[in-house]
Amino acid sequence: MNKKSIASFLALACTICVLIVVSLSTNKSKVSYDFMANYSTKGLDLDYSMSLDKTYDFSFDETETPFNLHLGKTFLGFKEELGFKESQNNYFSVNTYGYLGKYQFGRSTLELIGIKDAKLFLNTPELQEKAFVANAERNKWVLRRDIKRFSGKYINGIKVTESGILAAAHLAGPGGVKKYLRSYGAIGFEDGYGTSIRSYMKRFSGFDTSNIKPKRRAKVSMDA
Structure with missing residues (x-):
């Protein structure tokens, strides 16, 4: 080839x-x-565009107050915290010792502030709120000198404040708190569940209770 x-x-x-x-x-x-x-992609809706004919507002309105259970050291916070401690804020609660409502009032205390119908009290939340304020006003009058004398001092390691005194008075009565303060904690008190004046002094320290005015004969109107 x-x-x-x-x-x-x-x-x-x-x-x-x-x-x-x-x-x-x-x-x-x-x-x-x-x-x-x-x-x-036939038949699929893939149009994710935003119409230019519309105005979309994604801004955050800072004037809006979000729902918040934390009420701080306000008087409302004081009431709600105490109500939660007493009954978990249950207006219709009756404990094993017969104490009534959200704030667990005894019948004798209710009578002091003008409430004689326990059934009406238990079934009327607005009346219970009025009773709490009236009782605090009465206790503040009874303890007015002790509040002035002991506020800011330390007893059993706990700073004494007006709100702590008023909470303790709700627990033990103003007489029991007087004994506790004037004995510098030597004469204590515990309820049937073991809750002490000292524990209430600590838990409810520093709340703003300035709007509670001392009233010697604080009463509740039955027109709830």
Whole structure:
């Protein structure tokens, strides 16, 4: 075979190889295309754009007050904290010793502030709130000198404050708190569940009770 024939043969072989490669490449592309063709967005709602005809306000209104159970050291916080400690804020609670309502009043204390109908009291939340304020006013009058004398001092490691004194008076009566303060904690008190004056002095320390005015004959109107 001469050189010319060899060259022709090599050219033919190269041409055949190129055709085979092109053919395989074309088939591969077709397979890939056919595979992808099985996936389509046809019929799907893909319009996530926002209309320019509308105004969208994503700003935060700082004047809005979010719901918050934490009332701080306000008088309302004082009332709600004490009510929770006494009955978990249940207006219709009666404990095993017969104490009534959200703030667990005894019948004798209710009579002192003008409430003689215990059933009406137990079923009237507004009356219970009035009773709490009236009792605090009466206790503040009875303990007015002790509040002035002992506020800011420490007894049994606890700082004495007006709100602590009033809370303790709700627990033990103003007479029991007088004895506790004037004995510098030597004469204590615990209720039937073991709650002490000291624990109330600590738990209810530092609340704002300045709006409670001392009243010697504080009474509750029965018109709730």
